[in-house]
Amino acid sequence: MPSIHPVILCGGSGTRLWPMSRKARPKPFLPLLGEETLFEEAVGRLAGDARFAPPLVVAGAAHADLITAALGAAPGARLVIEPAAKNTAPAIALAAALCAPDDVLLVCPSDHHIADADAFRAAALAAAALAREGWLVAFGITPDRAETGYGYLRRGAPLAGGYAIREFVEKPDAARAAAYLASGEYSWNGGIFAFGAGQLLAELSAHRPAMAAQVAEAVAGGRWDGARFHPAAAPFGAIAGESIDYAVMENTARAAMVPVEMGWSDIGNWAALAEALAHEADAAGNITRGAAADLLDCRGVLALSDGPRISAVGLEEVCIIVSGGEVLVTTRAGAQAVGKLPGAQHQ
Numbered sequence: 001m002p003s004i005h006p007v008i009l010c011g012g013s014g015t016r017l018w019p020m021s022r023k024a025r026p027k028p029f030l031p032l033l034g035e036e037t038l039f040e041e042a043v044g045r046l047a048g049d050a051r052f053a054p055p056l057v058v059a060g061a062a063h064a065d066l067i068t069a070a071l072g073a074a075p076g077a078r079l080v081i082e083p084a085a086k087n088t089a090p091a092i093a094l095a096a097a098l099c100a101p102d103d104v105l106l107v108c109p110s111d112h113h114i115a116d117a118d119a120f121r122a123a124a125l126a127a128a129a130l131a132r133e134g135w136l137v138a139f140g141i142t143p144d145r146a147e148t149g150y151g152y153l154r155r156g157a158p159l160a161g162g163y164a165i166r167e168f169v170e171k172p173d174a175a176r177a178a179a180y181l182a183s184g185e186y187s188w189n190g191g192i193f194a195f196g197a198g199q200l201l202a203e204l205s206a207h208r209p210a211m212a213a214q215v216a217e218a219v220a221g222g223r224w225d226g227a228r229f230h231p232a233a234a235p236f237g238a239i240a241g242e243s244i245d246y247a248v249m250e251n252t253a254r255a256a257m258v259p260v261e262m263g264w265s266d267i268g269n270w271a272a273l274a275e276a277l278a279h280e281a282d283a284a285g286n287i288t289r290g291a292a293a294d295l296l297d298c299r300g301v302l303a304l305s306d307g308p309r310i311s312a313v314g315l316e317e318v319c320i321i322v323s324g325g326e327v328l329v330t331t332r333a334g335a336q337a338v339g340k341l342p343g344a345q346h347q
Helices: 038-044 061-071 088-097 117-131 174-183 197-207 209-220 233-237 244-249 270-276 335-340
Strands: 004-010 056-060 078-082 104-109 136-141 152-159 162-169 186-196 223-225 228-230 255-260 287-290 293-296 302-305 310-313 318-323 326-331
Touching: 004 038, 004 088, 004 117, 038 061, 056 061, 056 088, 061 078, 078 088, 088 104, 088 186, 088 197, 088 209, 088 244, 104 117, 104 197, 117 136, 117 162, 117 186, 117 255, 136 152, 136 162, 136 197, 136 244, 152 255, 162 244, 174 186, 186 197, 186 244, 186 255, 197 209, 197 244, 209 233, 270 302, 270 318, 270 335, 287 293, 293 302, 302 310, 310 318, 326 335
Parallel strands: 004 056, 004 104, 056 078, 078 228, 136 255, 287 302, 293 310, 302 318
Antiparallel strands: 104 186, 136 186, 152 162, 152 186, 162 255, 223 228, 318 326
């Protein structure tokens, strides 16, 4: 059976975890949960398993050297350098065009945390089996709370190892999120997918023919420089960027999902990081890292500093981040808006 080809998408502007995350070194290249960066975790999750081919990374030129350094001497790893950021559908299509039509692509963001790598690999194998039957497969993350920050997948008819997707649901309000959780019919859309390369390109041609043609032109006019592939800039730059969810998954009649519990987090903001680090919290739910932090009568505080001491009294559910000469203070509830701050926008 052909190997499964991991496609690691590495983009982002580094705003949601500002000030620690910056454009020059965004979230994938930060060791947020341990010694390894999130990108190194993503690569290592499948390394050494013969069922998975070496990774194909899709990223912008600004981070190419960081990626090459992180990959080290990984044999067979390849890097596709996007001439422009055009969202996930063109990035995945580039990878598909560089693979054989019957190859199965396992599309993984480079900046997510997965605590249970064994569960992830098992889900990948189940998703690949469905992809070989012509399904376009999303990982459906089993929800453990009424989360309003994620899109949802509603289960349809059962399939071998998974389900057809009955409905894609945008980020809900709190009441609908609670109803989704109670129903047991919904999973979070974690942005992890398995596709047959040829099937993905055929669906893209059906639903976004202009994009498919532009990607094909960019690949045909591209060039290899060792293990780096440079698509032709003009046709790729002309693409109207769009996510794989909108361009393909919500339009195809062959959308499926594989449910999985694997300790997943997208580490999408400081509150999400605090949740992922909950095992490090003290009895009051406070988490401290880096320089000394003095927290008096505080509960649920995340305090991270690369130098100055953090001192706080009487705070609850707050994140305090000191990094690179910048200071951020936000409630956990407000953490999703950090990327809108002028400091994050104008790094």
